[in-house]
Amino acid sequence: MSAILNHIHQDHRNMRRLLDMLDTEVSDLTTGADHDYALMSDIVSYFNHYPVRFHHPYEDKLFNWISGERPMLASLVEELRLEHKTQGILCREVSMFLKAIRAGHIVPRDKVVAQLNDYIEVQRDHIDKEEGKLFKGMEELLADHHMIEIPIPNRAELDPLFGDEIDIAFSALADALERGGGPRRTRPDGSD
Numbered sequence: 702m703s704a705i706l707n708h709i710h711q712d713h714r715n716m717r718r719l720l721d722m723l724d725t726e727v728s729d730l731t732t733g734a735d736h737d738y739a740l741m742s743d744i745v746s747y748f749n750h751y752p753v754r755f756h757h758p759y760e761d762k763l764f765n766w767i768s769g770e771r772p773m774l775a776s777l778v779e780e781l782r783l784e785h786k787t788q789g790i791l792c793r794e795v796s797m798f799l800k801a802i803r804a805g806h807i808v809p810r811d812k813v814v815a816q817l818n819d820y821i822e823v824q825r826d827h828i829d830k831e832e833g834k835l836f837k838g839m840e841e842l843l844a845d846h847h848m849i850e851i852p853i854p855n856r857a858e859l860d861p862l863f864g865d866e867i868d869i870a871f872s873a874l875a876d877a878l879e880r881g882g883g884p885r886r887t888r889p890d891g892s893d
């Protein structure tokens with residue numbers, strides 16, 4: 702497989718793992734089971750970090766290349782590019798929403814569940830669209846010689862969760878991933 706597609710697929714796998722984890726937390730919230738707002742907040746913060754800063758900009762550059770080579774894909778590419786913009790805004794909104802809840806603002810549970818389910822759906826739909834409609838069958842077009850023109854982001858250095866060094870801000874999330882999600886637990890600093 703081309704290194705480009707390999708990289709994109711791995712980023713998407715990482716994001717899907719986090720969306721599954723968020724989904725589990727939201728299900729627990731829906732049923733009134735124990736849930737972890739800090740974990741949900743960490744997941745959204747991660748999406749605000751590596752995916753927004755590096756994954757989307759990299760894809761945007763690939764989109765330019767693709768729409769030049771395959772004009773019939775131009776409208777799909779434009780749709781995905783717009784979704785990157787709206788996702789960035791949505792990520793910030795959801796992040797602030799969770800911050801307000803953790804700061805003690807009372808928000809009806811139904812509203813929290815609806816907002817987070819919407820967030821998960823938007824993220825999953827975007828990844829599914831890219832994987833199923835755009836990058837599928839792109840092996841030849843995205844051959845590795847394009848890496849020189851559009852360098853692949855160095856995940857090992859840039860990703861604060863799946864890179865070589867886990868950023869302290871994401872250490873609790875990394876622990877949760879290690880456990881495969883898992884139940885809420887008290888954090889070392891006592892926060893929830």
Ligand SMILES: [Fe+2]
Pocket residue numbers: 757760781785827831
């Ligand atoms: Fe994307």
Ligand SMILES: [Fe+2]
Pocket residue numbers: 713756760828831
């Ligand atoms: Fe993507």
